[in-house]
Amino acid sequence: EANRQKRKLNFLISQTELYSHFIGKKVKTDEVENSTNDVSVSDETTRPGPANANTIDLPDSVANLDTKVTNFEDLDFDAEDETALRQVAMANAQNAVQEAQDRARAFNQDPNGENKMSQFDDGEMNFQNPTSLQTMDVSQPNMLTCQLKEYQLKGLNWLVNLYEQGINGILADEMGLGKTVQSISVMAYLAEVHNIWGPFLVIAPASTLHNWQQEIAKFVPTLKVLPYWGNAKDRKVLRKFWDRKHITYNRESSFHVLVTSYQLVVQDTPYFQKIRWQYMILDEAQAIKSSQSSRWKALLGFHCRNRLLLTGTPIQNNMQELWALLHFIMPSLFDSHDEFSDWFSKDIESHAQSNTKLNEDQLKRLHMILKPFMLRRVKKHVQKELGDKVEKDVYCDLTYRQRALYANLRNKISILDLIEK
Numbered sequence: 001e002a003n004r005q006k007r008k009l010n011f012l013i014s015q016t017e018l019y020s021h022f023i024g025k026k027v028k029t030d031e032v033e034n035s036t037n038d039v040s041v042s043d044e045t046t047r048p049g050p051a052n053a054n055t056i057d058l059p060d061s062v063a064n065l066d067t068k069v070t071n072f073e074d075l076d077f078d079a080e081d082e083t084a085l086r087q088v089a090m091a092n093a094q095n096a097v098q099e100a101q102d103r104a105r106a107f108n109q110d111p112n113g114e115n116k117m118s119q120f121d122d123g124e125m126n127f128q129n130p131t132s133l134q135t136m137d138v139s140q141p142n143m144l145t146c147q148l149k150e151y152q153l154k155g156l157n158w159l160v161n162l163y164e165q166g167i168n169g170i171l172a173d174e175m176g177l178g179k180t181v182q183s184i185s186v187m188a189y190l191a192e193v194h195n196i197w198g199p200f201l202v203i204a205p206a207s208t209l210h211n212w213q214q215e216i217a218k219f220v221p222t223l224k225v226l227p228y229w230g231n232a233k234d235r236k237v238l239r240k241f242w243d244r245k246h247i248t249y250n251r252e253s254s255f256h257v258l259v260t261s262y263q264l265v266v267q268d269t270p271y272f273q274k275i276r277w278q279y280m281i282l283d284e285a286q287a288i289k290s291s292q293s294s295r296w297k298a299l300l301g302f303h304c305r306n307r308l309l310l311t312g313t314p315i316q317n318n319m320q321e322l323w324a325l326l327h328f329i330m331p332s333l334f335d336s337h338d339e340f341s342d343w344f345s346k347d348i349e350s351h352a353q354s355n356t357k358l359n360e361d362q363l364k365r366l367h368m369i370l371k372p373f374m375l376r377r378v379k380k381h382v383q384k385e386l387g388d389k390v391e392k393d394v395y396c397d398l399t400y401r402q403r404a405l406y407a408n409l410r411n412k413i414s415i416l417d418l419i420e421k
Helices: 002-027 029-033 082-108 130-134 150-165 179-194 206-219 232-241 262-267 294-300 319-329 337-343 346-352 356-373 400-410 415-420
Strands: 169-171 200-204 225-227 257-261 276-282 303-310
Touching (some): 002 082, 150 303, 169 179, 169 356, 179 206, 179 276, 179 303, 257 262, 294 319
Parallel strands (some): 169 303, 200 276, 225 257
């Protein structure tokens, strides 16, 4: 049974690696990171096809597998050889790629039946044509009031590529490298270049809400921000901005970006789920690391074209958290939580402890799966682009009450007496 579970997990990882390979060839994460690591999948797994094809050609042996094999009872992991299992995994990966394309294409279709972003569905922006990105160069939006650093501009290119493929991603730059301004620049790009003025949804910890509002107003004053917080009565008034029939989003719209907290988005989930969000940005995305949390489940139900996760914390070695992340960015592919959990159940995990190298290899593969969807730069890699660190001492006068408390402490008054006073 332990060997069967190993083969099942290997199947899950293989199909996701193949999916990552197909997408990774398109979004070029390695080029942005200047990294030499890549998923170990041979280029021979695909064949060149016609320029305007909508799918990736597969070997003839799996060409007729046009549906995903999600019922693992249909696969005999004891009898099937590795080649057959890999062929099924490849077919699953191919269909997941097609689903991502179809989902983005369907979202782009407006109520009048006009495809506003049809240019992203033609041969030049198709998964069949990975060479198209080699000449694609996204420049900084004119409406952005700051000057992006070179690595931030590369990040913008990467994020735009993800968006145009209908793929979700994780921007995991180290704290202080400008994840906020890079994500804001994507919204500016969509508005300026493709006339997509939202609605955009930014969800962040309550302590950073005002900062998000100020940063958007500072860097892209053209975008109107709706600060969605306050008590229930206040929020009811704010919902009038979007709770209207046939609302359209253009430069003159009442708002383009809605900023709110994780707590409020869970409380008001039914209202948020009514909206078709063009882009959902989750700041401090470690807040959704638990697949059992109400916020994780609520956010999965939001109708949005793309999801972008921002986090300065690298992916941890907790397998359940890793699955939650994989499912959130690739729900149509990495959806077998029960199968994933089976391998990491106590009995199997205990059995595997005798072979730690196997676990380490699997963990490495799981992290490699994320590579095309996660961009991370650290300060030491972009040190030349960072300005000199300037430290300023800012003196603040104490209030009357603070001065009294401070004086009493200096006089060594007892804590009890201090509290009573």
